Amino acid sequence: MMHSxxxxxxxxxxxxxxxxQRDRYHFLSGLGEGGLAVVSxxxxxxxxxxxxxxELKRSKRNNPHLLRAFVTEAKLVSYLDHPGxxxxxxTFFERNNKLCYSMKLIExxxxxxxxxxxxxxxxxxxxxxxxxxxxxxxxxxxxxAYVHDKGVIHLxxxxxxxxxxxxxEVFIMDWGNARLYNQxxxxxxxxxxxxxxxxxxxxxxxxxxxLGTPHYMSPEQTSKSRAELTPSSDIFSAGIILYQMLTxxxxxxxxxxTREIMMEIRSFRPKPAHKVNSDIPLRVSMIxxxxxxxxxxxxxxxxxxxLEDLDDFYNSGQAFETRTYKPGEAxxxxxxxxxxxxxxxxxxxxxxxxxxxxxxxxxxxxEDEIFGELAIFTKQPRTAxxxxxxTTTIRxxxxxxxxxxxxxxxxxxGYMITSLSNRFIEMNxxxxxxxxx
Numbered sequence: 001m002m003h004s005x006x007x008x009x010x011x012x013x014x015x016x017x018x019x020x021q022r023d024r025y026h027f028l029s030g031l032g033e034g035g036l037a038v039v040s041x042x043x044x045x046x047x048x049x050x051x052x053x054x055e056l057k058r059s060k061r062n063n064p065h066l067l068r069a070f071v072t073e074a075k076l077v078s079y080l081d082h083p084g085x086x087x088x089x090x091t092f093f094e095r096n097n098k099l100c101y102s103m104k105l106i107e108x109x110x111x112x113x114x115x116x117x118x119x120x121x122x123x124x125x126x127x128x129x130x131x132x133x134x135x136x137x138x139x140x141x142x143x144x145a146y147v148h149d150k151g152v153i154h155l156x157x158x159x160x161x162x163x164x165x166x167x168x169e170v171f172i173m174d175w176g177n178a179r180l181y182n183q184x185x186x187x188x189x190x191x192x193x194x195x196x197x198x199x200x201x202x203x204x205x206x207x208x209x210x211l212g213t214p215h216y217m218s219p220e221q222t223s224k225s226r227a228e229l230t231p232s233s234d235i236f237s238a239g240i241i242l243y244q245m246l247t248x249x250x251x252x253x254x255x256x257x258t259r260e261i262m263m264e265i266r267s268f269r270p271k272p273a274h275k276v277n278s279d280i281p282l283r284v285s286m287i288x289x290x291x292x293x294x295x296x297x298x299x300x301x302x303x304x305x306x307l308e309d310l311d312d313f314y315n316s317g318q319a320f321e322t323r324t325y326k327p328g329e330a331x332x333x334x335x336x337x338x339x340x341x342x343x344x345x346x347x348x349x350x351x352x353x354x355x356x357x358x359x360x361x362x363x364x365x366x367e368d369e370i371f372g373e374l375a376i377f378t379k380q381p382r383t384a385x386x387x388x389x390x391t392t393t394i395r396x397x398x399x400x401x402x403x404x405x406x407x408x409x410x411x412x413x414g415y416m417i418t419s420l421s422n423r424f425i426e427m428n429x430x431x432x433x434x435x436x437x
Contacts, residue, residue, distance in 0.1 A: 239291025348390025
């Protein structure tokens with residue numbers, strides 16, 4: 001399709017005028033306000049979309065440190081390209097020298113609201129199932145694992161700074177307190193695209209200052225300068241969030257005055273989560289306790305380690321050993337110490353017990369049936385002998401592996417299983433005594 005030169009010129013002039021306009025972002029409504037900035041929803045009149053615009057407060061514009069912090073935040077977030085971080089579109093000056101940046105507008109709710117909703121009930125009936133909260137927490141860990149690999153620490157991890165999207169997305173927000181603790185990944189990234197390394201420099205910050213939200217600081221964050229902090233601080237702060245998810249309470253929420261809060265974080269050791277809420281699996285409680293170690297040398301060293309333990313909690317994924325027995329071969333003998341149980345994958349076995357010096361057949365078991373489970377729970381000797389009737393392959397579940405699986409359950413479930421096992425053995429012994437009589 002041919003166009004006249006005049007038509008082309010009119011189109012170019014219109015686009016040039018449209019894309020060079022000053023008032024690109026049309027204010028719609030306020031979204032929130034922090035100590036440093038105000039966030040609003042605006043309509044982008046160039047690309048016809050609704051965005052969030054963050055504007056440095058008028059009262060903060062004459063403070064060089066806060067001005068630098070605002071610019072650094074925009075640069076750091078732009079450097080971090082991850083689904084768990086809201087992307088920045090543009091940085092610009094509006095009328096009256098208002099320094100702003102635009103970013104993707106996310107519809108959702110803060111984690112704070114979700115935690116309040118959960119605290120209304122008891123156990124897994126608390127508004128939001130524990131499994132859903134752990135899923136959210138793992139996404140937080142995944143994002144922070146990426147961030148730390150990029151040499152950045154957030155230093156203000158708290159429920160208010162975690163946004164849950166309408167479709168299950170999890171975003172970490174508000175990077176105003178973040179810092180580049182390891183410059184190497186950043187400069188390597190910059191060198192891939194630009195030759196002038198001077199352009200890579202971020203605005204210098206007041207590294208000697210102690211900044212953050214007192215209730216979510218790590219012990220070292222309450223006393224050390226920002227320049228001395230490492231990813232361990234984010235791990236501790238995330239551990240506080242996990243504790244709230246598990247128990248519905250804050251581990252250091254006993255005081256309100258800032259100095260007292262910091263003292264409590266440095267010295268008070270909270271009760272393990274599974275002792276606060278008996279529905280909490282021991283395994284998850286132990287992960288939380290590890291994240292909240294006072295000494296950062298004893299804490300998890302990375303979010304990758306946290307994720308490994310959480311993934312191990314959710315997915316057994318363990319390749320239990322398999323063994324094959326010939327016909328007539330004993331798999332276990334009566335009186336043996338029971339430190340493992342079995343599942344029959346193929347074949348058939350005979351279960352026998354001696355009674356008055358004679359062998360008594362108790363049962364024949366086949367594919368997919370389990371035996372030896374009572375001994376593993378009660379830690380008592382085997383009460384019967386199991387012999388292969390034909391070539392039989394079994395899968396072995398040792399006591400340690402089974403106990404790890406039990407740690408995934410609420411503690412009272414493990415107690416119930418052990419109690420039922422002991423009662424079953426007692427009943428079985430009584431029946432055998434009656435048979436002898």
